[in-house]
Amino acid sequence: MDEPILDCLIVGGGPAGLTAAIYLARFHLDIMVVDGGKSRAAWIPCTRNLSGFPDGIKGAELLQRMRDQACKYGAKIETEFVTKLEHDAKEGLFTATWGSGCASARTVLLATGVTNRRPPMDETLHDEALARGLVRYCPICDGYEVTDKRVGVIGSDSHGVAEALFIRSFTADVTLIAPDKALNLNADDQAKLKGAGIGCVDGPAQAVAISNECIVVDTAEGHYAFDSIYPALGSDTHTQLAEMAGANLSPEGCIAVDRHMRTNVQGLYSAGDVVIGLDQISHAMGQGGVAATTIRNDLCAEQPRWREPVQEMEQAGSGS
Numbered sequence: 471m472d473e474p475i476l477d478c479l480i481v482g483g484g485p486a487g488l489t490a491a492i493y494l495a496r497f498h499l500d501i502m503v504v505d506g507g508k509s510r511a512a513w514i515p516c517t518r519n520l521s522g523f524p525d526g527i528k529g530a531e532l533l534q535r536m537r538d539q540a541c542k543y544g545a546k547i548e549t550e551f552v553t554k555l556e557h558d559a560k561e562g563l564f565t566a567t568w569g570s571g572c573a574s575a576r577t578v579l580l581a582t583g584v585t586n587r588r589p590p591m592d593e594t595l596h597d598e599a600l601a602r603g604l605v606r607y608c609p610i611c612d613g614y615e616v617t618d619k620r621v622g623v624i625g626s627d628s629h630g631v632a633e634a635l636f637i638r639s640f641t642a643d644v645t646l647i648a649p650d651k652a653l654n655l656n657a658d659d660q661a662k663l664k665g666a667g668i669g670c671v672d673g674p675a676q677a678v679a680i681s682n683e684c685i686v687v688d689t690a691e692g693h694y695a696f697d698s699i700y701p702a703l704g705s706d707t708h709t710q711l712a713e714m715a716g717a718n719l720s721p722e723g724c725i726a727v728d729r730h731m732r733t734n735v736q737g738l739y740s741a742g743d744v745v746i747g748l749d750q751i752s753h754a755m756g757q758g759g760v761a762a763t764t765i766r767n768d769l770c771a772e773q774p775r776w777r778e779p780v781q782e783m784e785q786a787g788s789g790s
């Protein structure tokens with residue numbers, strides 16, 4: 471491998487990884503982002519809770535702006551999926567491998583995110599419903615948009631109950647629907663739902679169609695039409711590379727980090743949804759900024775990165 475050793479390889483080009491890329495490139499470090507192109511932010515039809523965007527912004531546009539900003543300062547971005555991450559503790563180097571190549575780096579930031587589990591429904595229907603706000607995944611993000619609307623929550627356990635109760639403060643019309651079989655809730659959860667006036671419907675349930683700007687859900691108890699449904703089926707956290715490199719996971723199955731975003735493996739850092747947190751753009755960006763500054767400081771503690779003095783001739787040229 472003749473390529474120079476990178477100061478930092480960032481795996482994941484969502485809000486966390488791209489924020490870190492902007493910081494690190496502006497710290498004059500040699501970095502690369504390798505991104506599988508499946509950022510959750512790309513699914514957002516219009517985010518309205520991100521500060522600084524009073525009229526909202528499409529998730530895909532936000533990502534493009536962040537990529538442009540990172541590239542402007544010298545970051546390289548590859549669209550690839552990293553399949554292997556090896557750590558040579560003796561040399562203090564990481565090697566990452568993907569389909570068409572590989573790279574070595576002194577540090578690695580894993581910003582690999584999570585994937586929401588989808589409800590059983592046709593994929594094309596799902597994507598159209600998501601784009602139209604008929605399927606939503608994040609009541610913290612967009613509960614405001616369902617204010618006083620009819621909302622179905624597809625979930626069964628205490629996670630589904632918690633999501634339904636959260637949404638109840640946006641609308642009085644909330645129904646909890648079991649995804650696969652009859653709802654089987656403990657007495658405490660049943661009492662909470664009853665107290666909040668949340669309806670319960672047995673599954674199996676399947677969103678089957680869009681009709682009159684509503685999403686129609688077929689259940690064991692018949693058809694229901696909602697202005698929006700929220701699947702509350704959990705998510706899968708992308709921790710595989712962290713585990714390959716020897717990083718510990720938290721009890722919740724996320725990559726475990728300290729408050730500076732360091733994992734237990736020296737030189738390996740993590741930020742964003744893959745670390746336990748709010749699963750929000752602002753939080754992912756914040757963690758990306760913290761991680762980048764820690765990486766910079768750790769690299770400089772190993773070996774100072776002093777700038778060379780500007781040559782006299784260059785100085786004369788730029789001064790005229």
Ligand SMILES: Cc1cc2nc3c(=O)[nH]c(=O)nc-3n(C[C@H](O)[C@H](O)[C@H](O)COP(=O)(O)OP(=O)(O)OC[C@H]3O[C@@H](n4cnc5c(N)ncnc54)[C@H](O)[C@@H]3O)c2cc1C
Pocket residue numbers: 481482483484485486487504505506507508509510511512513514515516517518519520550551552553581582583584586600606607608611612708711741742743744749750751752754
């Ligand atoms: C429908 C929807 C609406 C949302 N609305 C909002 C909102 O309005 N406001 C808000 O704040 N948040 C919202 N969110 C949440 C927000 O999108 C996430 O919190 C945010 O994208 C997390 O950023 P991240 O960088 O941690 O992960 P992601 O944005 O998910 O990016 C992770 C990236 O890592 C890549 N990756 C993973 N593994 C590998 C690998 N091995 N090799 C290479 N690349 C890899 C993935 O392909 C992906 O591109 C929403 C989420 C969804 C799904």
